[in-house]
Amino acid sequence: MQRKSLTRRALLQSAAAGAVLITAGNQKVRANLDKKPNILFILADDLGYADLSSYGHPTIQTPNIDGIAENGVRFLQAYANSAVCSATRTALITGRYQYRLALGLEEPLAGRDVGLPPEHPTLPSLLKKLSYKTTLIGKWHLGAFPKFGPLKSGYDHFFGFSGGALDYYSHDTGANKDLWEDEVEVDKAGYLTDLLGERAVKTVNEHAKCEAPFFISLHFNAPHWPWETPGYDGKKESERLKKGHLPLSIFDAGTQDIYRQIVERLDYQVGQVLQALKDNGLEDNTIVIFTSDNGGERFSDTWPFSGKKSELLEGGIRIPALIRWPAKIAGGRTTDQIAMSMDWLPTLLEAAGGVADSTYPSDGVSLLPGLIDEKLVVNPRSVFWRYKGNKQRAARIGDYKYLKILDNTFLFNVVDDPLERANLQDRYRDTFKQLFDEWIVWNKDMLPETDESGTYGFSGRQFADHIGTGAPTTKADNPL
Numbered sequence: 001m002q003r004k005s006l007t008r009r010a011l012l013q014s015a016a017a018g019a020v021l022i023t024a025g026n027q028k029v030r031a032n033l034d035k036k037p038n039i040l041f042i043l044a045d046d047l048g049y050a051d052l053s054s055y056g057h058p059t060i061q062t063p064n065i066d067g068i069a070e071n072g073v074r075f076l077q078a079y080a081n082s083a084v085c086s087a088t089r090t091a092l093i094t095g096r097y098q099y100r101l102a103l104g105l106e107e108p109l110a111g112r113d114v115g116l117p118p119e120h121p122t123l124p125s126l127l128k129k130l131s132y133k134t135t136l137i138g139k140w141h142l143g144a145f146p147k148f149g150p151l152k153s154g155y156d157h158f159f160g161f162s163g164g165a166l167d168y169y170s171h172d173t174g175a176n177k178d179l180w181e182d183e184v185e186v187d188k189a190g191y192l193t194d195l196l197g198e199r200a201v202k203t204v205n206e207h208a209k210c211e212a213p214f215f216i217s218l219h220f221n222a223p224h225w226p227w228e229t230p231g232y233d234g235k236k237e238s239e240r241l242k243k244g245h246l247p248l249s250i251f252d253a254g255t256q257d258i259y260r261q262i263v264e265r266l267d268y269q270v271g272q273v274l275q276a277l278k279d280n281g282l283e284d285n286t287i288v289i290f291t292s293d294n295g296g297e298r299f300s301d302t303w304p305f306s307g308k309k310s311e312l313l314e315g316g317i318r319i320p321a322l323i324r325w326p327a328k329i330a331g332g333r334t335t336d337q338i339a340m341s342m343d344w345l346p347t348l349l350e351a352a353g354g355v356a357d358s359t360y361p362s363d364g365v366s367l368l369p370g371l372i373d374e375k376l377v378v379n380p381r382s383v384f385w386r387y388k389g390n391k392q393r394a395a396r397i398g399d400y401k402y403l404k405i406l407d408n409t410f411l412f413n414v415v416d417d418p419l420e421r422a423n424l425q426d427r428y429r430d431t432f433k434q435l436f437d438e439w440i441v442w443n444k445d446m447l448p449e450t451d452e453s454g455t456y457g458f459s460g461r462q463f464a465d466h467i468g469t470g471a472p473t474t475k476a477d478n479p480l
Helices: 008-034 063-070 085-094 123-128 192-207 232-244 256-279 341-352 368-372 429-443
Strands: 038-044 073-079 133-139 157-161 214-219 286-292 318-324 333-335 382-387 392-397 400-405 408-413
Touching: 038 192, 038 256, 038 341, 063 256, 063 286, 063 318, 085 123, 085 341, 123 133, 123 214, 123 341, 133 192, 157 192, 192 214, 192 256, 232 256, 256 286, 286 341, 341 368, 382 429, 392 429, 400 429, 408 429
Parallel strands: 038 214, 038 286, 073 333, 133 157, 133 214
Antiparallel strands: 073 318, 286 318, 382 392, 392 400, 400 408
């Protein structure tokens, strides 16, 4: 077959057409970057600090989540606002210390008629004022329907569950079904992690056809108990729990390998959602954040820290946190910036061109300036915690941490001593007093603890490494 020759005119016409296409493509890219950024906020449930490959886990493979850090920034000193979930979620959605609200005193919320007041400004409600379309996919746990709910607190749409945990297959809490489409109960077959990931992909695809920016909160249940894997083994365990009428948190269930499978399925679904962003040309101007609501539970790896969920030791509150925004944030870096769950509200509002409601000022700080800076400037922070169970208190100022558990007090340098083994309070009495005094001043601005609020913790009967530990104290402990 004879090759068709190209004339000079044809070549010039072809080049001109190509130039038009390239220019149009560049203009489209520039137009996308000039828009407000889309936001995808991914929250895991009870994921430990070292449960990701990028944080050092020796066997769990999380290439998709790790890829967020490869193209963005990985935090080494990120903290949850609380050692349990609904308290942290209160801080996350309001940008304020959870102890400013009655809901935030619940550790976690479990049956009491308390919830997030619909009139309180939230991250989704503030983004809605900036023309964002808002969706929550996954866990709510900030108050029961119909009095409270995502649609009453700033989300346009909701697909997920209202309480703290449910069976991955039956979507049952042990007492009732808890899967919702907006405020209508629905029945869908499938492994819960997959249902949430698939809905997120669908939501990204739908938003890609619209001009308005979007905010998607993708709050997975994984790797929270019950210990059910994708596939037959998990289904069998689910049937065992139901037949025996056993609680979802049963202590004779689960293994390290089951936990690995739960986390790796979470990673797979995160990868599917990230691919949807890429397929729709939304990757560059979408802020993606991945983090956890508190420290890990029984099968988690919290190395190099001690402590678990429900404890103010580092393992109970230090969490993985990763962010990428290719249009603005250089990738492949780590930061030692101290960050808290409540910081994401001012951070994302600044990125979107908004501010917090002046009537409900944020206790968090925007992390955006430090993230955009090529040197990743680290700013000093003072952050504080309370936990009613076992009268726990903590403050982190610089490298030092004040900690109280029951009647025992400590001062640790958590940079030099992340395991919190060397109690420095007698050696550095002035430093100990400074942190204690600052905690007292901070606490006076918070709601007092109440006997009625719930709390949660582990005993020596449940965990062998807690030998001698009794059930957590539940009485309020308010200093004068």
